[in-house]
Amino acid sequence: MSENRPSNDTALHLLIVDQNVMRAAVLEEGLRESGYVKVTILRDMQNLLRRIVDIDPDVIFIDLENPNRDVLEQMFQVSRVVRRPVAMFVDRSDADMIEAAVDAGVGAYVVDGLRKERIKSVLDTAVSRFRAFNKLREELDQARQALDERKLVERAKGILMKERGLSEEAAYSLLRKAAMNENRKLTEVAQSVVTAARLLR
Amino acid sequence: MLNSRAVVVGFIPLLDCAPLVVALEKGFAAAEGIDLTLVRESSWANIRDRVVVGHFDAAHMLGPMAIASTLGIGHLKVPTIAPLSLGRGGNAITVSHSLWDAMTRHGACSGADPRSQGNALQLVVRARERENKPPLTFAMVYPFSAHNYELRYWLAACGVDPDRDVRLLVIPPPLLVDAMREGQVDGFCVGEPWNSLAVSVGVGCIVAPTTAIWPLSAEKVLGCRLEWAQRRPDLLAALIRALYRAAQWCEVEQNQQELAMLLSQLRYVGAPAALLQRGIANRLRLQPDGEAVAIADFYLTARQQATFPWASHALWFYSQMIRWGQVRFSAGDLAQVRATFRPDLYRLALAPLDVDLPATDSRIEHGFFDGRSFDPDAFEAYLAQPI
Numbered sequence: 001m002s003e004n005r006p007s008n009d010t011a012l013h014l015l016i017v018d019q020n021v022m023r024a025a026v027l028e029e030g031l032r033e034s035g036y037v038k039v040t041i042l043r044d045m046q047n048l049l050r051r052i053v054d055i056d057p058d059v060i061f062i063d064l065e066n067p068n069r070d071v072l073e074q075m076f077q078v079s080r081v082v083r084r085p086v087a088m089f090v091d092r093s094d095a096d097m098i099e100a101a102v103d104a105g106v107g108a109y110v111v112d113g114l115r116k117e118r119i120k121s122v123l124d125t126a127v128s129r130f131r132a133f134n135k136l137r138e139e140l141d142q143a144r145q146a147l148d149e150r151k152l153v154e155r156a157k158g159i160l161m162k163e164r165g166l167s168e169e170a171a172y173s174l175l176r177k178a179a180m181n182e183n184r185k186l187t188e189v190a191q192s193v194v195t196a197a198r199l200l201r
Numbered sequence: 202m203l204n205s206r207a208v209v210v211g212f213i214p215l216l217d218c219a220p221l222v223v224a225l226e227k228g229f230a231a232a233e234g235i236d237l238t239l240v241r242e243s244s245w246a247n248i249r250d251r252v253v254v255g256h257f258d259a260a261h262m263l264g265p266m267a268i269a270s271t272l273g274i275g276h277l278k279v280p281t282i283a284p285l286s287l288g289r290g291g292n293a294i295t296v297s298h299s300l301w302d303a304m305t306r307h308g309a310c311s312g313a314d315p316r317s318q319g320n321a322l323q324l325v326v327r328a329r330e331r332e333n334k335p336p337l338t339f340a341m342v343y344p345f346s347a348h349n350y351e352l353r354y355w356l357a358a359c360g361v362d363p364d365r366d367v368r369l370l371v372i373p374p375p376l377l378v379d380a381m382r383e384g385q386v387d388g389f390c391v392g393e394p395w396n397s398l399a400v401s402v403g404v405g406c407i408v409a410p411t412t413a414i415w416p417l418s419a420e421k422v423l424g425c426r427l428e429w430a431q432r433r434p435d436l437l438a439a440l441i442r443a444l445y446r447a448a449q450w451c452e453v454e455q456n457q458q459e460l461a462m463l464l465s466q467l468r469y470v471g472a473p474a475a476l477l478q479r480g481i482a483n484r485l486r487l488q489p490d491g492e493a494v495a496i497a498d499f500y501l502t503a504r505q506q507a508t509f510p511w512a513s514h515a516l517w518f519y520s521q522m523i524r525w526g527q528v529r530f531s532a533g534d535l536a537q538v539r540a541t542f543r544p545d546l547y548r549l550a551l552a553p554l555d556v557d558l559p560a561t562d563s564r565i566e567h568g569f570f571d572g573r574s575f576d577p578d579a580f581e582a583y584l585a586q587p588i
Contacts, residue, residue, distance in 0.1 A: 067373035069244040073275070074344045074371035098277065099254040107246065 009118055010035040015057035017042045017072070023063060023133045027106075030129035036122065049075050059119060060109040061126050069107055076109065097123060104130035149187045156190035159197045207236045208436055210423075211248050212261035214241060214470040215374065216393040216480045217288050217421050219460060220502055221261055222469050223447035224440075232446075233439035241468060244373060245343045252426060253279050258433070259440065261287060262424030264542075265345035265518040270424075271541045274345070274528050282430055283422035283515070284546040285441050288448065289507045290412040291420055291480060291500035292348055293396040294355065295405040296388040297381050300325065300337065304408070311487050312494060315409040315570045319359025322408075326366050339363075340372040340380065340389040347420050350521035351411040352390035358571040363525075381405050392420075393480030393500065394472045400486050401476060407487040410499050416568040417498060417505055419514035422542070430546065441550035444508065451502040457481045508547075512563040515542040516577040520584060535580060539563075 014036055018024040024041045031039050040055050042048075045068050052060070052075070062069050097120075101108060104127045110119055153175065160171035179189045208230075212218040221239055224230045230237035240257065242248050249266060251257045253276075262283070270281040296304065300322075307328075309321035326337060339356075341348040353363040363369055372380050374395045380386045382404045389395075390411065399405035412418055423444060430437050451460055458474075461481055465474040479485050483499040486492070501507040519538040522528045544562040551558065566575040575583055 064247050064250075065243055067243045067375060069246045070343055070373055071371050073246050076275070095254075095277070098250070102250050102254045102256065107250070 009121070010037060012036060012058045012118070012122060013038040013040070013056065014122065015040050015042060015052070015055055015060045017045075017048075017060060017062040017066065017068070019043055019045070019066060020063060023130070026133045026136070027061065027126060027129045030125050030132075031122070034121070034125045045071075048072070058111050059122060062107045062109070063130075064102065064105045064107055072109060097127075100127050101130075104128075105134065106130040149190075152187055152194065153190045156193040159193055163197070206234055206436070207238065208258050208440055209238045209240060209256065210259050210261070210440075211240045211242045211251055211257040213243075213245065213248065213374075214472075215261075215395075215421075216464065216470065216477060216500065217291050217502075218261045218469065219451050219464060219481075220287055220444045220447040220508075222463055223450050223460065224443040226463055227447065227450055229443040229446045229450070230440070233443045235436060235439045235443065237440075237443070239469075245346075249276065252281070252424065253277055255426075255429075258429055258436070259423055259425035262422050263343055263346040264419050264422045264514060265347065265350070265522065266343070267422055267424040268515060268518055268522070268538050268541050269345040269527075271537055272528060272534055274522070280427035281424055282427050282541055282543045282546070283424050283510050284430065284437065284543040284550070285423040285444055286419065286508050286510050286514070287421040287423060287444070287502075289417045289420060289501045289505065290410070290498065292351060292390060292392050292411040292418075293407045293485070294352060294388060294390045294409050294411065295381075295396045295399045295407050297384070297386070297405050298403075300387040301406050301408070303328075309408070311406070311491060315355055315413045316359070318408045319355055319361070322356075323360045326361050330366075336367050337387040338368040338370060338385065340370045340377060340386045340391075342374055342391055343371060344527065345522070347418060347518070348390040348392070348411075350518065350525070351414050351418065353525060354521070354569070354571075355409070355411075355414050378402060378404055394470065394476040397476045397479045397485060398472065400489055403489045406489070407485060410485065410496050412496070412499055414570050415566075417501070417507075419511070419517065422510060430543075437546065438550035441547060442554065445503075445551060445554070445556075448503040448508050451481075452504060506559055509559055510542040510544050510547055511559075512539050512542050512544060513566050513575065513577040515539060516563070516580060517566055517575050520575065520580065523584060530581070530584065 014031055016024050016027055016039065028039050028041055042051060048068065048071055062072060106126050108123055108126065156175055157168060157171040160166050160174060161168060166174065175186060175189055179186045210221055212221050225237045225239055245263060245266060248260045248262060249270060252260050264283060267281045267283045269275065270279050272278065303325045304321040307321040307324035309318050339352060341352050343349065356363045361367060372386065374391050377389050377391055377395055378399045381399060396407050400407060425437065450456055461474040461478040464470045464477050465472060470477060479493065480500050483497065484493040484495050485499065487494060515538050523530050548558055563577050
């Protein structure tokens, strides 16, 4: 039984299986900040079973984008080598926590026999770190999109300046006026200018 | 409620997600008044979890997975039902060239019946034992899958113990061909187009379609929570009708090229249309340098009542779960398993269409390659049979 494992919660051995380097780092940092000292990251999916046997974790986290989740599940089903972890919890009362984890995009496997209250906080940490990472990724996407849009407007301005001999300022206000008159977004008008210029070339 | 006609369905990129894709792309779902969204998933575990938490109303599901969820094996116990089958067959067993070479030295020959292929494999396994070579490694896609049970059934009937004589792993379909190329697996059982891909890139050869092991074998289902089916019977019935019609469309010969093109898109299966075409047309190339051969009833979407969720299919899957130690027999479980596949809901949904339906919900499953048949009404006697 796992109850003869160290009783101090921060002594739990946590394994992160994630091919996304940044996300794994974000989770690791969060776990360490919460006082967990035994955190291992596994990025290489080769010989997964052998590696897990060697590492012997109490809790395994895997990102839900990882098709190797099915590999893990089978190991736990049949393996006599690995102490048997089970998919998150098998008890209906934990539906909320499972929902939170699935929403955040993290799967957790917990060694059978570990008491629920011992892992609640480590799971909460993982869920909140995954959420933080998702937010970060969203912000990055938005930033990238904003940059792309700015580039597009710059190109449209350049075309107007060259074709119509306008100053930069005049080119910009022309774009804005067109957008307002047609009730379209500035970037849409800029895209039309760029497309038209390409077609007329 | 944002959109009371919205239905979100998860799927795994495999040939047999075809009726779902066609229901959406060819307007069968819209014609039934449902606003269908398909979400591509990367693992069966995700399909299960996202059905459980309600991200998906329904999903392209492994038949045995619906049963495992209903019984709560290895995960939350969530009553799950299968009110429609997503076709029959479509799987094959593929082996690496080096294993095939060894098998041919022991009498295997391309296109032969599964018994003689299996006997050859058994001789290879015994020879390796004598030579102290490590056991062969086979892969399938999920512990609760027809693939797992078909592969095990074949191995066991040919004298190879799937737990002792070989190593049996799960590898996700998109990673199988690479695993075989790198020598990590000697054989696998998977749905199309992955067998054809292994053949076309010269990594393996197909030793047997699993329909040679069990003709018209049960495969994927439309799975959903019982709770959703009870809350939205209107949407479920509309979805069943849309999928029934889509499955009919898939089988019309003139549509097959278009079907292959549709599925080849990255957001669906993302494999070359020419490879998908092989499974759709029931014509597989078994060897890289061989001709395509016709395999009767290799993959059916509609013919032979292919969408009917036979209760006997659920019960056969349950018999295999017990056989391979995933669960112990209980009369209570037996009743729950029987109630997981829902021919009654299928009949109810299709009543307005005036189509031919089977007279019974359960039947004796015949034609297993070892000569056995499965009588669901003599369940315990089947389990007790010597193998």
